[in-house]
Amino acid sequence: MFDVKESDFFDLEDEAFDTIMEPGIKFTGNIKFVKPFMIRCSVNGKIDATSDLVVDSTAEVNADINVARILVKGKVHGNVSARELIFITSTGTIDGDISSKQVVLEPGSTFTGRCTMLKDKN
Numbered sequence: 001m002f003d004v005k006e007s008d009f010f011d012l013e014d015e016a017f018d019t020i021m022e023p024g025i026k027f028t029g030n031i032k033f034v035k036p037f038m039i040r041c042s043v044n045g046k047i048d049a050t051s052d053l054v055v056d057s058t059a060e061v062n063a064d065i066n067v068a069r070i071l072v073k074g075k076v077h078g079n080v081s082a083r084e085l086i087f088i089t090s091t092g093t094i095d096g097d098i099s100s101k102q103v104v105l106e107p108g109s110t111f112t113g114r115c116t117m118l119k120d121k122n
Contacts, residue, residue, distance in 0.1 A: 023058045031063075039074075057091050064096075072109075079113075 018035035021027060025041035033049045040056040047053065047065045055061055059074035069085040072092035080086055082100040090108030099116040 017054070055092070083118075 016036055017038045019033065020038040021041045021043065023040050026044075027041065028044045030045050031037075031043070031047045031049075034051055036052045036054070037049065038054040038056055039059045039061060041058070042060050044062045047061070047063050047067065049067045051067065052069045052071075053065065053067045054071045055074045055076055057073040060077075061075065062077045064078045065076065065080045065082075067081075068083050070080060070082045070087070072080075072086070072088045072094055074091070075093045075095075077095045079096040080094055080098045080100075082098075084100065085102045085104070086094075086098050086100040087104045088094055088106060088109040088111060090106045092106075093110040095110075095112045097113040097116070098111070099118055101118045101120065103115060103117065105111055
C-alpha cells in the first residue's frame with residue numbers, strides 16, 4: 001500500500017524551495033510559480049502553479065489555489081485544486097471546496113466544504 005508520508009514532498013528542507021514568503025509579509029495579488037514554494041505569511045489573491053505548495057503553520061491564505069500538490073499546516077480560505085495530492089495536517093485548516101486524485105486529512109485537521117476525488121485518465 002502507498003504511504004503518503006513516504007513521499008519526497010514531506011522531506012523537503014527549506015533549501016529545496018525556490019521561494020519562501022516569511023512571516024510578517026502581507027501579500028495581495030496573483031502568485032504563479034514552477035518550483036516548490038512555501039508560504040509562512042498572509043496572502044490574499046490567487047495561486048496558480050505547476051509545482052508544489054506548502055502552507056506552513058504560521059500562514060493564513062485567502063486565495064483560490066491550483067497546484068500539483070499541497071501540504072497545508074496553516075489556514076486556507078478558498079477553493080483548492082491539486083492534480084496529485086491535498087494533505088491537511090493536524091494543525092491545518094481548509095475552508096473551501098477541494099479536488100484532487102488523493103486527499104488526506106490527519107486527525108485534528110479542519111475541512112469545511114465539498115470534496116471531489118479526481119480519477120486517473122488511464
